[in-house]
Amino acid sequence: MVDILDDPYQTLGVARDASAKDIRAAYRKLAKQHHPDLNPGSKTSEERFKAISVANELLSDVEKRAKFDRGEIDAAGQEHAPRPSYREYADAEGGRRYTGSARGESFSDIFGGMFDDGHHPSGPRHGRDEHYTLATEFLDAIIGATRRLVLPDGRSLDVKIPAGTRDGQILRLRGQGQSGGPGGINGDALIEIHVRPHGFFQRNGQDIDLELPVTLHEATLGGMVEIPTPAGTVRMRVPPQSDSGTKLRLRGRGVPAHGALPAGDLHATLRVVLGKPDPALEEFLRGWTPESPANPRSAMETKS
Amino acid sequence: MTGIEMLMTAVASLQRDDLERWIANQWVRPDGQPGEYVFREIDVARVTLILELRDELHIDEEMLPVVLSLMDQVYDLRRRLRRLDDAIATIAPENVRRELVAYIADPSP
Numbered sequence: 001m002v003d004i005l006d007d008p009y010q011t012l013g014v015a016r017d018a019s020a021k022d023i024r025a026a027y028r029k030l031a032k033q034h035h036p037d038l039n040p041g042s043k044t045s046e047e048r049f050k051a052i053s054v055a056n057e058l059l060s061d062v063e064k065r066a067k068f069d070r071g072e073i074d075a076a077g078q079e080h081a082p083r084p085s086y087r088e089y090a091d092a093e094g095g096r097r098y099t100g101s102a103r104g105e106s107f108s109d110i111f112g113g114m115f116d117d118g119h120h121p122s123g124p125r126h127g128r129d130e131h132y133t134l135a136t137e138f139l140d141a142i143i144g145a146t147r148r149l150v151l152p153d154g155r156s157l158d159v160k161i162p163a164g165t166r167d168g169q170i171l172r173l174r175g176q177g178q179s180g181g182p183g184g185i186n187g188d189a190l191i192e193i194h195v196r197p198h199g200f201f202q203r204n205g206q207d208i209d210l211e212l213p214v215t216l217h218e219a220t221l222g223g224m225v226e227i228p229t230p231a232g233t234v235r236m237r238v239p240p241q242s243d244s245g246t247k248l249r250l251r252g253r254g255v256p257a258h259g260a261l262p263a264g265d266l267h268a269t270l271r272v273v274l275g276k277p278d279p280a281l282e283e284f285l286r287g288w289t290p291e292s293p294a295n296p297r298s299a300m301e302t303k304s
Numbered sequence: 305m306t307g308i309e310m311l312m313t314a315v316a317s318l319q320r321d322d323l324e325r326w327i328a329n330q331w332v333r334p335d336g337q338p339g340e341y342v343f344r345e346i347d348v349a350r351v352t353l354i355l356e357l358r359d360e361l362h363i364d365e366e367m368l369p370v371v372l373s374l375m376d377q378v379y380d381l382r383r384r385l386r387r388l389d390d391a392i393a394t395i396a397p398e399n400v401r402r403e404l405v406a407y408i409a410d411p412s413p
Contacts, residue, residue: 037375038371040378040379098346
């Protein structure tokens with residue numbers, strides 16, 4: 001039985017007047033988080049994913065959404081086709097068909113002693129791994145930094161936070177855990193990175209989102225503006241007639257390239273700011289007749 | 305078990321050249337030879353999964369091998385852990401099992 005919230009808008013975390021695009025984006029974000037094959041074994045994710053799918057199915061269908069809004073059907077008013085689950089196969093022994101990689105790598109580094117050649121790991125004693133957390137500033141995690149971590153025993157570790165580090169990522173410092181004793185091997189220090197939120201940057205995978213305030217003048221006539229990016233300020237041209245909500249993309253100005261991932265982009269969403277009252281502007285608007293008057297709310301008018 | 309024609313019919317949104325590229329990339333590994341592939345149920349489920357990841361979740365084909373590889377590794381780990389769990393339950397005496405549980409449950413040394 002799927003535990004469906006009564007309100008599909010709430011399930012997807014969108015407003016009741018959300019556009020189809022917003023709904024799609026919210027669904028995709030949540031689906032990535034809770035897809036059962038990306039969270040094998042998690043009952044919570046499975047239930048959440050079902051609820052998200054049901055909510056999306058309802059809200060992405062204009063007719064069904066209207067019916068729900070009018071109270072004609074409830075949140076569970078749909079028959080939801082059961083999806084064929086890859087997990088059922090992958091979790092069974094038959095899942096070995098897609099073991100590790102095409103080259104058949106195994107986990108001999110972990111399970112070698114038990115699974116691959118049958119002999120028990122003997123030899124040097126291993127010290128235990130120690131777990132720590134380290135809070136970092138948003139930009140340090142984006143562009144990389146070295147931070148000193150003072151351990152409870154008074155030692156201090158210089159932790160190199162690589163560019164592109166994510167919140168919750170765990171860095172391993174080899175040999176910095178508990179001592180393995182004479183002739184033994186030291187354990188590792190495992191450091192979980194907590195990234196503090198930033199005042200105006202938001203990370204979205206490799207991309208960074210930013211809301212950029214612009215003046216009425218800049219939005220209407222266009223012009224050069226300075227946009228903050230993690231790597232410093234960049235000048236960019238705002239095209240004329242750029243409304244609130246217009247998105248500008250600065251290619252390669254998001255999270256820098258790291259590992260196999262290419263650099264992300266910076267997405268600036270414009271927000272027109274009127275600023276302080278301006279008598280001249282008010283005077284002008286009073287005497288102004290638009291060339292082609294339009295009602296921006298025409299799409300909201302009801303027919304009844 | 306099913307052939308390529310049956311598979312194309314069963315999975316409506318599947319394009320033949322997509323499928324052939326995925327097989328060439330070894331993301332999907334049917335039995336048999338080109339021209340006479342045989343797909344097991346797990347292959348069909350995997351094709352559906354790849355479509356869902358690509359088309360629903362917008363994980364493009366650049367990123368797909370990363371996602372699939374990590375997923376395969378997680379499933380592989382899960383199968384091995386379950387096997388280990390079975391082995392312990394079957395072979396280890398009661399007191400050893402209790403000690404193992406206590407060791408794993410205790411996060412600090």
